[in-house]
Amino acid sequence: MIEEQLKQAKLACRKMQNIDKYTKMDALDAISKALLENTDYILGENAKDIANARDNGISEAMIDRLLLTRQRIEAIAKDVEKVADLKDCIGETVRKIERPNGLIIKQVRIPIGVVATIYESRPNVTVDIASICIKTNNVCVLKGGREAIHSNIALVNVINMAIRDILPTNVVTLIENTDRSVVFEVITANQYVDVVVPRGGAGLIQHVVNNATVPVIETGAGICHLYVDKEADLQMALKIAVNAKISRPSVCNAIETILVHQDIANPFLTKLRSEFAKIKIYGDEEALRYVDGQKADNQNYATEYDDYICNIKVVKNIDEAIEHIYNYSTKHSESIITENNNTAKYFMESLDSACVYHNASTRFTDGGEFGFGAEVGISTQKLHARGPIGLQEMTSTKYIIYGKGQIR
Amino acid sequence: MIEEQLKQAKLACRKMQNIDKYTKMDALDAISKALLENTDYILGENAKDIANARDNGISEAMIDRLLLTRQRIEAIAKDVEKVADLKDCIGETVRKIERPNGLIIKQVRIPIGVVATIYESRPNVTVDIASICIKTNNVCVLKGGREAIHSNIALVNVINMAIRDILPTNVVTLIENTDRSVVFEVITANQYVDVVVPRGGAGLIQHVVNNATVPVIETGAGICHLYVDKEADLQMALKIAVNAKISRPSVCNAIETILVHQDIANPFLTKLRSEFAKIKIYGDEEALRYVDGQKADNQNYATEYDDYICNIKVVKNIDEAIEHIYNYSTKHSESIITENNNTAKYFMESLDSACVYHNASTRFTDGGEFGFGAEVGISTQKLHARGPIGLQEMTSTKYIIYGKGQIR
Known part of the structure; x- marks a missing residue:
């Protein structure tokens, strides 16, 4: 039949x-x-x-x-x-x-x-x-x-x-x-x-x-990352973090993990705290100094939550961020927020995910948003x-x- | 290890x-x-x-x-x-x-x-x-x-x-x-x-x-076909048949079956007979009127011989040829020999094999021959x-x- x-x-x-x-x-x-x-x-x-x-x-x-x-x-x-x-x-x-x-x-x-x-x-x-x-x-x-x-x-x-x-x-x-x-x-x-x-x-x-x-x-599988560089416009980073995580957490182009450069961890995460008040957070030790949450383990970083849950990790430098993404990404979408074009170029060339963004939300990975009309x-x-x-x-x-x- | x-x-x-x-x-x-x-x-x-x-x-x-x-x-x-x-x-x-x-x-x-x-x-x-x-x-x-x-x-x-x-x-x-x-x-x-x-x-x-x-x-799998149309240049068809079958039978772009329009079966196959003297032929009843060989069955048409063996079938029209190719082709390479460009266009549009040729040997399906340098x-x-x-x-x-x- x-x-x-x-x-x-x-x-x-x-x-x-x-x-x-x-x-x-x-x-x-x-x-x-x-x-x-x-x-x-x-x-x-x-x-x-x-x-x-x-x-x-x-x-x-x-x-x-x-x-x-x-x-x-x-x-x-x-x-x-x-x-x-x-x-x-x-x-x-x-x-x-x-x-x-x-x-x-x-x-x-x-x-x-x-x-x-x-x-x-x-x-x-x-x-x-x-x-x-x-x-x-x-x-x-x-x-x-x-x-x-x-x-x-x-x-x-x-x-x-x-x-x-x-x-x-x-x-x-x-x-x-x-x-x-x-x-x-x-x-x-x-x-x-x-x-x-x-x-x-x-x-x-x-x-x-x-x-x-x-x-x-x-x-479909989307463990997507946002990396906030030390030279990021923090206001822009905040707006994009909120959009990429909270606007529609159930979809594959939403982020699961935010990686934050240690030099701006304090000001950025302090700002993020209130915006992410309703989000359940798994963080590393450093991140948990600024936001409330539970200690993250490898399993957290490897999970597509599709929910109001987010991992936050503070990294020493961009290479640690790239390394983390290579270890846990499903190669869907990743974004870097930085005012430094060379840093952005390095990030985008080093990664081989389907979509790599500079100063934009990962939520744009979509046939309609790309102008394909349908997907x-x-x-x-x-x-x-x-x-x-x-x-x-x-x-x-x-x-x-x-x-x-x-x-x- | x-x-x-x-x-x-x-x-x-x-x-x-x-x-x-x-x-x-x-x-x-x-x-x-x-x-x-x-x-x-x-x-x-x-x-x-x-x-x-x-x-x-x-x-x-x-x-x-x-x-x-x-x-x-x-x-x-x-x-x-x-x-x-x-x-x-x-x-x-x-x-x-x-x-x-x-x-x-x-x-x-x-x-x-x-x-x-x-x-x-x-x-x-x-x-x-x-x-x-x-x-x-x-x-x-x-x-x-x-x-x-x-x-x-x-x-x-x-x-x-x-x-x-x-x-x-x-x-x-x-x-x-x-x-x-x-x-x-x-x-x-x-x-x-x-x-x-x-x-x-x-x-x-x-x-x-x-x-x-x-x-x-x-x-790689290559059951490739040559169709000799009623409006073919028979001299060209003969030269291409010899090249496509005999120049190197062990490779995937060599042909296994020749389909011949009934209107030119007699002159074409009579010419082919001596050129294919050393080839073992499986033919349908009509083809065997002009060339020596054994009766072909469906298994023959479905076999990639990679050898000095060839199927020959006489068809009533181009649609029967196309139908045969759809039934037996591995969708590698097919060629039509005809002086009629509309007939060629119809053949090439109807088939969805990787390579479809008009008046050329299927042996050209090759990275080097396509100008790719390597394959x-x-x-x-x-x-x-x-x-x-x-x-x-x-x-x-x-x-x-x-x-x-x-x-x-």
Whole structure:
């Protein structure tokens, strides 16, 4: 049954790859409209998921992630319009090479093929991924979580009704079977699936990475750092620390640890104290001279809290900060606050995280904030996609070579 | 023991990433010179591998792959010089984005980190991979085959002596333990290894793909096709068929199957008959009217012979040819021979293989032939690298973001 769905998805690739950009825009416009027109139906189905979640004693924070409202559906529909309006990159020539023997070699952008996404809770992911895949001529197979199954079925029904007369069939497929075992079947189906993108908690991502034989784009784990240098503008550092930790602690681009140069530990942490009053702090001995908290151990530095909790460590110099980041970072986002451009350059060149900032909040690591218009997730791996995964990252290339009878 | 080697390799990454382009060129020049100066030592060690191979009754074809000669070492040394002279892509800005909030986002090219290669027989691979990794500031871990162990130890000794005073230690590491179990240890060492590239037979590649948790760049499997259209220049088609099948059948860019349009089957195959006299042919019923051979079955079409064997099938039209290629191709290289540019365009747009040719031999799918100067292999997967893997494909990127205190 699952195999048949995957097989049909693979077959749809060949039809989908030749769909032109205007047809894709029409399809996305139709989806956006259909979401608005079918809001009541979607909300009704979402209510079933919410009721089940309450019956199962799910936390309010998780229920909020699951919840759809009229306003949220409007926002989702608007995001689909945004994707429709993005520059189309399929077919563009990435590289052109002319060889001495007269061969002309063009590297052109093509879809990847079947993109499988394994994700949890938030139903807007269903629409995000579907619209990004349509825009890039990919076919998507969606495997959402059990907790959102009614919402996901409703959303995919609306999407498929909307594109029925515009795109080939089976371009958007939802796997309705929510057993965990299905995940294994999808991530080992090399014959049908070209890439798998896991979106969710560390457990889900680890399961996919450890068991997939299909290539994986890892997303999300974010142990991000803020380093406040001795030459920092302390007012700016404070504002960025508050933004990076407190504005939305549950997301992957929020920081978990602040590293503070010893020369400014006293004035900076004294200022920070009141702003971080509601934050639970784990600090080293030096930091705890200025802020209240518990003693931090290595386990603290290695934890993605996603919560109102923060590690604070005082360092002797920038090299100790860099060393700490190498030891504990998930290579997502790190920021240095300093007025010294050479110090910033040294920090940014020494680290190899996906995003390194000078005098800005790590919260900007996001497809929207980068101007990509939409994102599939944030890649923390080094192959294929790095940082926010936008349209371009959802493509592959092929070489087209024009000859006149050349042989080797 | 293996873990300690991998750990040291990972530590070397941080030192290696800051090495400038002139130092890398010096290191490569030193390697090239050292190979020439130590030719006798290398040949002596290679002779041990050859003697062992003969004792073990290895085929002459395999022994030829293993054999080093004075001339071959000169060629290898020259290839290292070529890599030294290639354009350096590390540090280059791939993309620059200026955001309305004043953030400046630069995507810059960086090394991948630790590149592990699992490969078989040909000892020149050892030097190729090491020099490409040095040129791209990567660190390499080499796991060659048992049959070439003396040659590989000698080559890595020469390399490491040459770069001892130029590059950090542990930039080039050979794993001398040739047990198969070591492979598993390397391809699951996510903490230390950033990418693994298997080079060798289908069995090796399948083993790596199925068991690796480290990201893999698949290489090599090549079931390539030549389609001779009804509007082909038959003289050109014949010349290309001979080149693509017979010039070097053991390599992955050689063809395994020729698809012939029914309208020109008689004149084309009649011409081909004498040129392919020494080739064992599996054909469909129609093809066997013109050439001698056995009846082909699906298994034949799905086999990479790497030998003087060829499938020939007569097709009703281009769509049947495309359908056949979709069913049996490993998505390496395909070529159409036709004087009709629209037919060529249709063929090239319909297929999504790494390389699609019009009026040229598939044998050009090669890093050298593409002007990349060197290659790690030919990627047939869709993620990260496609087609010949040159320097650029051995890099990742990071985003460097310049702010003035921006928060979100």
